[in-house]
Amino acid sequence: MSLLANLNQDMKQAMKNKDKQRLDVIRMVKASLQNESIKHGKHDLSEDEELIILSREMKQRKDSLQEFKAAGRDDLVAKTNIEINILKEYMPKQLSNDELATIVQETIDEVQASSKKDMGKVMSAIMPKVKGKADGSLVNKLVLKYLNN
Missing domain, CATH: 1.10.10.410 (Arc Repressor Mutant, subunit A)
Structure with a gap:
């Protein structure tokens, strides 16, 4: 199943479960994928291109996490950690x-x-x-x- 199809399915489930944070993260990833496909003038992105976008989103969250920790913003640290965990579900298995x-x-x-x-x-x-x-x-x-x- 493609990443976009997987995201659509999970988005429906998040709506049913009223899981606002998961829904927000999924929508953000979908928007990034759609923006990238528009930028490249393609309808469908390759798996590698999808992976690059997911990696970019993950990196942004990790960078933000460091800044929030340094600023003592525990509320944003917790929110960003949840977003990172949701994004990890869509990433390939990490190497040991x-x-x-x-x-x-x-x-x-x-x-x-x-x-x-x-x-x-x-x-x-x-x-x-x-x-x-x-x-x-x-x-x-x-x-x-x-x-x-």
Whole structure:
């Protein structure tokens, strides 16, 4: 089932359950998907394009969460955490730290990276492999860790 069909089905269920927060998040994701399809002049987005949009929405929430925590806005922290949990339901299964470390090490070996200067080369090779399955900042930290060894 496509993401949009899944969102429509979940939106109906959220309306029936009177789950306002879930409904708001679903509507927000649907709006982002529709805006992107209009921007690209397409009727249907590919799975990769949908995943990019979901990842962008997740990143925005995580960035906001850090700012709300720093500002001491516990009300917004709680709301944003709920939104992140709802978005996670639509994201692909995340890689474990061990799986991610293995991919990072293999990619470093593939591109024959040896120092921090090769960081861009390694990151550009890894990100397509882990798109949507791992947080970019976590990948970045692991690459730095392995290149410093």
